[in-house]
Amino acid sequence: MAAGGRRREQGVSAAPQLKVADLTKAFGGLLAVNQISFDVRRGEILGLLGPNGSGKTTLLNLVSGAMLPTRGTVSLDGRVLTGLAPHRIARAGVSRTFQLVRMLPSLSALENVMVGAVFGPGRVWGGEAEAIGRALLERVGLAGRESLHPAAMTYIDQKRVELARALAGDPQVLLLDEWLAGLNPTELQTGIALIESLHAEGRTVVMVEHVMDAIRSLCDRCVVMNAGAKLAEGTAEEVLSNPEVIRAYLGDEHA
Amino acid sequence: MIFSMQRREVATMAAAAAALAVLAGLPLADDGFWLALGISIASYVAMATAWALFSGPTNYVSLATAAFFGSGAYVVSALAESAPWPVILIAAAAVGALLAFAVGVATLRLSGVHFVIFTFGLAELIRQLVTWYQTTVTGSVGRYIFVEISAAQIYWQLLALCGLTFFIGWAIARSRLGFALRVIGDDETVAAHSGINTAQCKVLLFCISGTLIALVGAVMAPRFTYIEPSIAYGSMVSFQVVIMALLGGARRLWGPLVGVLPFTLLYELISGRFPNHTHLLLGIAFLLIVYFVPQGVSGLLVKAWNRMPWRRAAAAGSKA
Ligand SMILES: Nc1ncnc2c1ncn2[C@@H]1O[C@H](COP(=O)(O)OP(=O)(O)O)[C@@H](O)[C@H]1O
Ligand SMILES: [Mg+2]
Numbered sequence: 001m002a003a004g005g006r007r008r009e010q011g012v013s014a015a016p017q018l019k020v021a022d023l024t025k026a027f028g029g030l031l032a033v034n035q036i037s038f039d040v041r042r043g044e045i046l047g048l049l050g051p052n053g054s055g056k057t058t059l060l061n062l063v064s065g066a067m068l069p070t071r072g073t074v075s076l077d078g079r080v081l082t083g084l085a086p087h088r089i090a091r092a093g094v095s096r097t098f099q100l101v102r103m104l105p106s107l108s109a110l111e112n113v114m115v116g117a118v119f120g121p122g123r124v125w126g127g128e129a130e131a132i133g134r135a136l137l138e139r140v141g142l143a144g145r146e147s148l149h150p151a152a153m154t155y156i157d158q159k160r161v162e163l164a165r166a167l168a169g170d171p172q173v174l175l176l177d178e179w180l181a182g183l184n185p186t187e188l189q190t191g192i193a194l195i196e197s198l199h200a201e202g203r204t205v206v207m208v209e210h211v212m213d214a215i216r217s218l219c220d221r222c223v224v225m226n227a228g229a230k231l232a233e234g235t236a237e238e239v240l241s242n243p244e245v246i247r248a249y250l251g252d253e254h255a
Numbered sequence: 256m257i258f259s260m261q262r263r264e265v266a267t268m269a270a271a272a273a274a275l276a277v278l279a280g281l282p283l284a285d286d287g288f289w290l291a292l293g294i295s296i297a298s299y300v301a302m303a304t305a306w307a308l309f310s311g312p313t314n315y316v317s318l319a320t321a322a323f324f325g326s327g328a329y330v331v332s333a334l335a336e337s338a339p340w341p342v343i344l345i346a347a348a349a350v351g352a353l354l355a356f357a358v359g360v361a362t363l364r365l366s367g368v369h370f371v372i373f374t375f376g377l378a379e380l381i382r383q384l385v386t387w388y389q390t391t392v393t394g395s396v397g398r399y400i401f402v403e404i405s406a407a408q409i410y411w412q413l414l415a416l417c418g419l420t421f422f423i424g425w426a427i428a429r430s431r432l433g434f435a436l437r438v439i440g441d442d443e444t445v446a447a448h449s450g451i452n453t454a455q456c457k458v459l460l461f462c463i464s465g466t467l468i469a470l471v472g473a474v475m476a477p478r479f480t481y482i483e484p485s486i487a488y489g490s491m492v493s494f495q496v497v498i499m500a501l502l503g504g505a506r507r508l509w510g511p512l513v514g515v516l517p518f519t520l521l522y523e524l525i526s527g528r529f530p531n532h533t534h535l536l537l538g539i540a541f542l543l544i545v546y547f548v549p550q551g552v553s554g555l556l557v558k559a560w561n562r563m564p565w566r567r568a569a570a571a572g573s574k575a
């Protein structure tokens with residue numbers, strides 16, 4: 001990838017890159033995330049599934065440093081991230097998108113993307129940052145819209161810009177919070193292909209997702225959450241045919 | 256596009272330098288009313304621009320201007336007899352920077368409204384501390400300042416400070432820090448998650464702003480001849496700077512400049528015609544400004560400029 005610089009080995013390695021251990025977050029009496037542990041291997045796409053309110057976004061918030069856990073740790077390549085400020089975690093190579101897209105309204109699309117390159121782990125500046133921004137806008141299908149401002153863009157295009165921004169720092173781990181939600185069938189195919197291309201370049205991805213087609217075609221493994229706790233872990237086929245998972249998603253009468 | 260220095264920027268700089276050179280001639284033409292007015296305007300331009308360096312991008316309204324201004328003035332009163340002028344200025348800058356650093360670190364976790372109140376309280380607190388120190392240690396509240404310096408020299412130094420402030424603002428806008436500030440102003444969460452140390456950026460900027468304001472206080476100190484805390488730390492200066500910067504528009508480097516001019520004239524008019532109701536009328540004027548000109552005069556000017564026929568033609572041409 002032009003923007004990446006660093007090329008990664010193809011495929012999934014055995015060593016865990018991101019380790020989530022006993023992660024717990026209580027909001028008052030509510031255990032939004034309850035003793036969750038799992039590993040993500042380098043180059044793997046891990047799906048994070050679960051009904052609404054099961055704690056997926058909170059879990060991403062704990063990984064990205066937006067919130068401090070009540071208990072437990074997150075580590076990247078053996079280095080504990082928990083307790084670090086979000087900007088340190090970002091510089092360590094973890095970047096994210098937000099469930100409700102967050103654009104920088106006074107910046108153009110290109111500048112929005114450049115933010116990731118300038119301040120992320122890559123920390124480039126000048127023409128180099130601009131080149132990365134242009135290359136990534138093209139990659140997410142927004143070539144020619146560099147100078148548009150978010151207010152003039154559709155929600156979907158804003159999501160593309162946000163993904164490009166998250167990629168611009170050349171992160172080790174990418175956290176996507178329902179990035180495919182709200183796309184029409186054509187856009188969904190493009191979106192899936194895009195994430196597939198991240199996989200192909202060996203990037204590690206944790207994606208919160210509800211779209212079953214995307215989960216089946218993209219995720220190497222899945223973790224399913226329910227009411228804060230881990231309900232199941234395994235391949236997409238395994239977890240989606242797990243009766244407990246079906247019950248959690250659809251209610252008791254379907255199990 | 257935000258990196259390379261454009262021809263337009265070079266032209267702007269040349270024009271600014273020429274304007275400063277012309278303005279520097281003022282004391283040759285008059286050393287009475289107009290020079291006094293020039294000193295007043297130059298000091299407010301420097302302070303309002305320095306204020307907006309921090310408050311424009313962060314949207315944090317600081318009422319600590321009086322604290323920096325007063326501390327700069329007090330450094331002069333303390334060192335006037337014992338140190339040469341350049342050393343005094345360096346000391347004033349250092350005091351401003353340290354004070355801003357301490358306040359910045361202490362207020363990092365405060366949200367907007369709390370920040371306003373904290374900075375206002377800070378100026379009052381420092382005033383009380385200085386008063387207490389002077390009454391208990393030195394035995395008198397006031398101090399005389401004897402510095403061999405003419406009004407023209409004060410004016411020139413203020414002009415130089417204006418130039419320095421604009422140059423710093425311009426340099427910041429081209430730097431990583433400037434880019435970070437735009438991101439922080441838009442969405443602090445995104446800023447942090449993109450790798451920006453938001454706290455460091457804000458403290459750094461507050462230090463730059465506070466240093467410049469303390470320098471204005473130091474340069475202005477000899478004008479007072481006699482200072483006491485209620486003069487040096489008078490809270491009016493904090494409010495006036497806020498009003499001027501907002502009137503002009505705090506989001507553009509040249510915004511405060513175009514705010515200072517109408518405000519100073521308005522102030523002259525109101526305080527001349529209605530001396531008993533000056534503050535009331537200023538308050539009303541302030542409310543009207545915030546309500547009807549939220550982008551400031553500079554915002555109106557930019558809008559009007561973009562509506563000019565030749566601008567429209569240019570925009571249409573670039574689209575085609
Ligand atoms: N900042 C917060 N304060 C209090 N409760 C929260 C907060 N964020 C999330 N929650 C609660 O935690 C639970 C999990 O929410 P969330 O992580 O957003 O779920 P999901 O992303 O799986 O839909 C919900 O009950 C939600 O109301
Ligand atoms: Mg969610």
